[in-house]
Amino acid sequence: DAGVIQSPRHEVTEMGQEVTLRCKPISGHDYLFWYRQTMMRGLELLIYFNNNVPIDDSGMPEDRFSAKMPNASFSTLKIQPSEPRDSAVYFCASSLPRPFEVPADEQFFGPGTRLTVL
Amino acid sequence: GENVEQHPSTLSVQEGDSAVIKCTYSDSASNYFPWYKQELGKRPQLIIDIRSNVGEKKDQRIAVTLNKTAKHFSLHITETQPEDSAVYFCAANGGDRGSTLGRLYFGRGTQLTVWP
Numbered sequence: 001d002a003g004v005i006q007s008p009r010h011e012v013t014e015m016g017q018e019v020t021l022r023c024k025p026i027s028g029h030d031y032l033f034w035y036r037q038t039m040m041r042g043l044e045l046l047i048y049f050n051n052n053v054p055i056d057d058s059g060m061p062e063d064r065f066s067a068k069m070p071n072a073s074f075s076t077l078k079i080q081p082s083e084p085r086d087s088a089v090y091f092c093a094s095s096l097p098r099p100f101e102v103p104a105d106e107q108f109f110g111p112g113t114r115l116t117v118l
Numbered sequence: 119g120e121n122v123e124q125h126p127s128t129l130s131v132q133e134g135d136s137a138v139i140k141c142t143y144s145d146s147a148s149n150y151f152p153w154y155k156q157e158l159g160k161r162p163q164l165i166i167d168i169r170s171n172v173g174e175k176k177d178q179r180i181a182v183t184l185n186k187t188a189k190h191f192s193l194h195i196t197e198t199q200p201e202d203s204a205v206y207f208c209a210a211n212g213g214d215r216g217s218t219l220g221r222l223y224f225g226r227g228t229q230l231t232v233w234p
Contacts, residue, residue, distance in 0.1 A: 031220045042226040043162070043207065050220060091161060095220065105150040105211045107222055109161040 004110035006092050012116045018080040021113045023092030024073055033093040033107060034067055034077050043091075049075065082117045089114050119218060120145040122210050124225025132233055137195045139206055139228045144189065147213030151184060151191045152222070154207040162207060166193070198232045205229050 005024040013019055025032045033048040047057040052069045060067070064083070069075040079086055093107040121144040131137050143151075152167035168175045168182045168191065175182050179198075184191040195202055208225040212218025 033221070043224045045221065045224075048221055056218075056221065105220070105222065106152060106164055106167065109163070111161050 004092055004094055004108055006090075006110035006113050008113060009111060010114045010116075012118065013082055014118050015083055016081045017117075018078065019082045019086075019115060019117075021077040021090050021092075021115070023075045023077070023110060025075070025092070025094030026108055027073070029094035029096055029108070030072075031095040031107075032069060032075050033095075034075070035091040035093065035109075037089045037091060037112075038087075046077070079115075082115075084117045087115055087117050120148055120210055120212055120223040122208060122223045122225045124208050124228060126228060127226065128229045128231075130231045130233065131198050133198060133200060135198055137198050137202070137230055137232075139193045139208065139230070140190060141192070141208035141210075141225050142188075142190045143210040143223070145210070145213065146186075146189065148210040148223075149213060150211040151182070152209050153180075153182060153193050154209065154224075156205045156207065156227075158204070165206075195230075198230075200232050200234050203230060203232045 004026055007022045030051050034046040036044045036046055046059045047067045048055055049069045065079055067077045089112045091112045092110045095107045124141045129137055149170035153165050154162035155165045156162040166177050166180050166182050168184050170186055173184055179196050181194045205227045207227050209222040212221050
């Protein structure tokens with residue numbers, strides 16, 4: 001398996017523009033997580049899905065952020081309109097459900113998208 | 119929900135010395151405690167984990183200990199090497215049931231620097 005795939009790897013945009021980040025989880029993983037990482041706030045959970053259904057979106061900063069998971073192999077995180085304070089690295093991660101004997105809570109991270117909003 | 123605190127935020131050691139990073143958690147339902155290593159510009163990657171039915175786990179130069187009563191767990195790295203330099207995150211899960219099933223709660227991270 002190629003692991004969790006994210007695109008783009010780098011995104012530079014201007015304030016006010018729409019940004020869409022994409023994620024393909026590991027095949028067979030039922031949980032998908034979106035994190036944001038900054039020096040100031042560390043690794044923050046934005047939202048996570050189980051079987052394509054959003055379970056907890058309390059970490060989404062505000063209405064400018066939205067996330068979807070239309071099927072088991074694809075998710076998007078959209079920021080509209082983007083602001084300079086949204087600059088961060090955004091990670092997608094996935095994990096297996098139980099009762100598989102692999103440590104089911106282990107999360108596998110994608111390479112991240114480095115977003116810069118000017 | 120669960121609250122994970124991690125100390126210290128930065129740690130500098132000489133090559134060959136040991137390094138210890140400590141975390142505490144608040145929810146007694148948590149039963150899975152992973153440690154992730156994140157090298158500069160890379161993704162966090164699991165290096166070791168422990169479940170609540172075990173008190174200690176070791177893998178070569180790294181070990182993790184868990185004290186369920188006190189709700190704290192620690193990462194120990196022995197014979198440190200410059201390539202151990204990275205940010206280390208501890209985490210705790212949300213237990214086996216309820217709305218937190220499946221998620222991890224991360225500490226703020228420890229920047230470990232190993233000087234040659």
